[in-house]
Amino acid sequence: xxxxxxxxxxxxxxxxxxxxxxxxxxxxxxxxxxxxxxxxxxxxxxxxxxxxxxxxxxxxxxxxxxxxxxxxxxxxxxxxxxxxxxxxxxxxxxxxxxxxxxxxxxxxxxxxxxxxxxxxxxxxxxxxxxxxxxxxxxxxxxxxxxxxxxxxxxxxxxxxxxxxxxxxxxxxxxxxxxxxxxxxxxxxxxxxxxxxxxxxxxxxxxxxxxxxxxxxxxxxxxxxxxxxxxxxxxxxxxxxxxxxxxxxxxxxxxxxxxxxxxxxxxxxxxxxxxxxxxxxxxxxxx
Amino acid sequence: xxxxxxxxxxxxxxxxxxxxxxxxxxxxxxxxxxxxxxxxxxxxxx
Numbered sequence: 175x176x177x178x179x180x181x182x183x184x185x186x187x188x189x190x191x192x193x194x195x196x197x198x199x200x201x202x203x204x205x206x207x208x209x210x211x212x213x214x215x216x217x218x219x220x221x222x223x224x225x226x227x228x229x230x231x232x233x234x235x236x237x238x239x240x241x242x243x244x245x246x247x248x249x250x251x252x253x254x255x256x257x258x259x260x261x262x263x264x265x266x267x268x269x270x271x272x273x274x275x276x277x278x279x280x281x282x283x284x285x286x287x288x289x290x291x292x293x294x295x296x297x298x299x300x301x302x303x304x305x306x307x308x309x310x311x312x313x314x315x316x317x318x319x320x321x322x323x324x325x326x327x328x329x330x331x332x333x334x335x336x337x338x339x340x341x342x343x344x345x346x347x348x349x350x351x352x353x354x355x356x357x358x359x360x361x362x363x364x365x366x367x368x369x370x371x372x373x374x375x376x377x378x379x380x381x382x383x384x385x386x387x388x389x390x391x392x393x394x395x396x397x398x399x400x401x402x403x404x405x406x407x408x409x410x411x412x413x414x415x416x417x418x419x420x421x422x423x424x425x426x427x428x429x430x431x432x433x434x435x436x437x438x439x440x441x442x443x444x445x446x447x448x449x450x451x452x453x454x455x456x457x458x459x460x
Numbered sequence: 461x462x463x464x465x466x467x468x469x470x471x472x473x474x475x476x477x478x479x480x481x482x483x484x485x486x487x488x489x490x491x492x493x494x495x496x497x498x499x500x501x502x503x504x505x506x
Contacts, residue, residue, distance in 0.1 A: 306495035315492050316485070323484035327477060335476075342473055358470065438477065445474040 197221065256340050264332025265325050271340065272441045274451065274459040281458075282437065286321075289430040296423040321434050360450035362459075363396070364389040383456040390454070397453045397460065404432040 198221060202212040212218075245254065259267045269278035301310040308315050337343035341353035367389040368375060377385035405428050409416050416424050440460070443449045451459040 306492065306499045308489065308492040308496050316489065319485045319488035319492070320481070323481045323488060326484050327480040330480060331477070342469075438481065441477065442474055445470045445477075 255338055256336060258332065258336070261329060261333050265328035268328040268332040268336070269437075272444050276458055277460060282433075285430065285433055289434075292426060292430070296419070296426050298418065298423070317431060317434075324434070324438060358448055360444070360448050362451045362454050363449050364393045364454055366449065367392055393453045400436065401429070401432055404428060404435075 198217050199212055201221065202217045207213070258264060266279065266283065269282060272278070273282070297314065299311070299314070301307065302314070335342055335344070337347070337349050338352050343349055343353070347353070364387065367373060368387070371389075373387070373389045373392075375387060375389075377387050378391075379386045405425065408428065409424070419427060440452065443452065453460040
């Protein structure tokens with residue numbers, strides 16, 4: 175009975191692995207083994223070797239056709255303008271425009287890596303394992319695609335839309351002309367609150383280097399409020415989602431999700447409201 | 461670049477960012493839907 179079960183399981187698995195498994199079986203030398211299997215060597219390894227040779231050849235021709243944009247030897251006297259990272263790091267470099275370096279260069283990449291590692295542990299939903307589905311995992315696929323798309327668009331901006339002085343260049347702008355210095359003056363949110371609400375700049379309490387003002391406490395409230403509202407709304411509206419995940423998994427998922435959504439939100443706040451930092455502390459700025 | 465010009469200019473960057481993100485996301489989701497359909501068709505053929 176168990177043999178029969180495992181045979182049907184392996185058959186299901188082989189049908190799920192798609193075209194490559196079928197190709198291996200079609201080209202297999204020797205007979206097909208038990209449970210619809212073939213040997214790894216030579217059947218699989220041979221195909222992998224051929225694929226590798228083809229991939230190398232394609233890359234070689236691509237390199238000949240479009241060589242790597244290497245510049246002259248580095249010199250301490252001349253710094254290239256703009257200095258761009260390799261394309262796969264340009265998303266990170268673009269984040270530096272909108273965020274504190276510690277946040278853009280350390281915290282956000284760490285969140286991305288930890289978040290990706292956590293996915294298998296915080297996702298108890300068995301749907302979509304071993305087969306392709308969108309209809310059964312709409313939130314998961316959409317959420318993941320959003321994060322990935324955000325990363326890609328930052329890379330696209332860094333590669334094609336940034337020029338001299340890291341200014342924004344549309345394709346119709348002359349890439350050799352410096353963009354005029356912007357008239358925008360970026361201001362921290364607490365300064366805006368102080369001036370609009372007429373709050374005192376005098377600290378109400380001093381914690382070491384940290385002089386806490388009323389406006390500062392308000393910005394802490396807004397920052398923590400974003401997470402509090404974000405944690406509460408799905409809890410109230412989608413109780414089944416919460417129950418399925420449980421307390422720890424729900425909080426981890428929502429923290430990662432809200433942090434991801436906070437990135438474009440902060441970029442927008444900076445672009446449209448000219449706010450430099452939402453929250454300012456002596457150690458980090460957000 | 462005077463102050464009046466700055467706002468629509470920065471707004472256009474923001475709009476580009478949003479539209480670009482959703483376009484790329486749409487591509488990924490369209491690919492996921494296509495994979496799902498193709499997978500179902502493949503299963504039915506067997």
